[in-house]
Amino acid sequence: MWPLSLSVSRHRAKDEQYAGHIDAPKNLDPRQSTLVENAYYLCKPPERSARISKVSPPLHQYIRKLLFSDLDKDSITNVLKQLRKLPWSECEQYILKCFMKVHKGKYGQIHLIASLTSGLSRHHDEFAVAVVDEVLEEIRVGVELNEYGAQQKRLAHLRFLGELYNYEHVDSSVIFETLNVTLSYGHGTSEQEVLDPPEDFFRVRMVIILLETCGHYFDRGSSKKRLDQFLIHFQRYILSKGPLPLDIEFDLQDLFANLRPNMTRYATIDEVNAAILQLEEREHASSDTKPLSRSSSGVISSNGKSIAKDIGENGAAHKEESDSDSGSGSGVRGGQNEELDDGNHERGSGSDNGDDYDDGDGPGSDDDNEFRVRQKVVTVDPEEQAALIKS
Incomplete structure (x- = not known):
């Protein structure tokens, strides 16, 4: 039995001999010569210098570990505490950079990053404002460039913006402005073939993602009216694109069934123009x-x-005006007689009973680690309530 080192040396010698035969001139057409060279370099790749990996400071590694490894619905309170203990004068910009990389984490945990933003806003106002500014800027740049490779990133940022609204960090006017920019930018202009070609339905998916995240809160007041108006214009945009792919059509059906089950779905441009x-x-x-x-x-x-x-x-009349606030949840923030939405009850994992913050608490109290979730008004049918009392 040959020793291992001798066997390796024999194979290496054969490879070098074979390489000499390949380099020898042969009467091969270019296609066959390319096939032979590809087979050779597949067996013996060319020598390359080792890739030098970037070494991050220990503090940056710890921040990434907290946000992308340790963060879940059970540990979010502890992660918030650890982030508050960091030297913010040194690492605030890096934390902001990590928050904007929500597309590199798990899609199902984006709402946890939004919850951390809401929790940190009580102690670092400038950081919370910077997060919103960066998210809106990324969405705007994505619409202006329309790069195929950035589609996953754009969807993650839209989901992040919707979750920021759910955690009462942005107002409904920001959501509707983003929706309008998504549909209108470049559409109907000379740059439409580049920014929004007829066969590109990605903007439809962007609107679906944002409304699926926070659209169920636009069910009363002026925000309800604005959403009804937007959905009509949204239908005109959809009809201008042509036949929809089946997956997007099914998502649209689910969206209208959840948000506006009684709204009319128009079939032609003339019908939707008459409605507008x-x-x-x-x-x-x-x-x-x-x-x-x-x-x-x-x-x-x-x-x-x-x-x-x-x-x-x-x-x-004054009560009606307060209820018709532009989706900011002013009639909800009191929260004494209203219930949390079932879909968002788990998101306030730092607070078991969903109570609002008490502004009188000190910066070191445990109540500083609670999270506010936008609440939804639940209307009770008087007949059902009377039947329950009788029973």
Whole structure:
């Protein structure tokens, strides 16, 4: 039996001899010569210098371990505590950089990063604002470039933005502005063939992802009205693209079934244009009557300032206005008589009972590690309630 070293040397000698035969001139056509060279280099790859891996500082390695390895719904409170203990003057920019790499982590844990952002915003306001700015900038750049390789990153950022709204970190106006930019940027312009070609349905998927994340909160007040208007314009955009792929069509059916099950799905451009025209006429009529309603709720004094009437007469009107806030959840943040949405109850894992923050707590208290989740109003049918009382 030959020793191992001798056997290796014999094989190496044969390879070198075979390489000499390959280098010898032969009457081969270019296709056959390419096939022979590919087979040779597949067996004996050319020598390359070793790749030098980047060595990160221990603090950066620890931050990545917290966010991408340790973070889950059970450890989120501990991760928040550890992040607060870090020297923020040294690592704030790197934490922001890691937060913006949500597409490199697990898609199902994006809401945990949003929850950490909401928790850290109580102690680092500038960091929380920077996170929102960076997310909006990434979404805008993705729409402007429309790169195929960045589609997974764009979807992750849209999911992140929706979760930031769920954790009461952004307002509904930010969501609707993002939706409008997603549909309108470059569409109907000379750059449409590059930014939004007719065969590209990725923007439809972007809208679906964002509305699936936070659209179920737009069910009352002005946010409900704005979503109804947007969905009509969204249908016109869809009809302008042509036949949809089956997977996107099924996702659209699920979206409308969850958000607006009674909304009409238009089949032609003419139908949706007529609906938009009717909607604009209704808005114009309501805008003409709005100054009359405002003048009836108050009187003008001699110095030009408005003096409100007795609160007892207009209490219902003031309550209605507060309920029709632009999706910011002002009627929800009190949270005494409302229940958490079942889909988001687990997300407030740092707080077992879903209570809001107490501003009087000190910076070192355990209540600083709780997380606020946007709540949803649950309406009860009076007949069902009477039947339950009788039973």
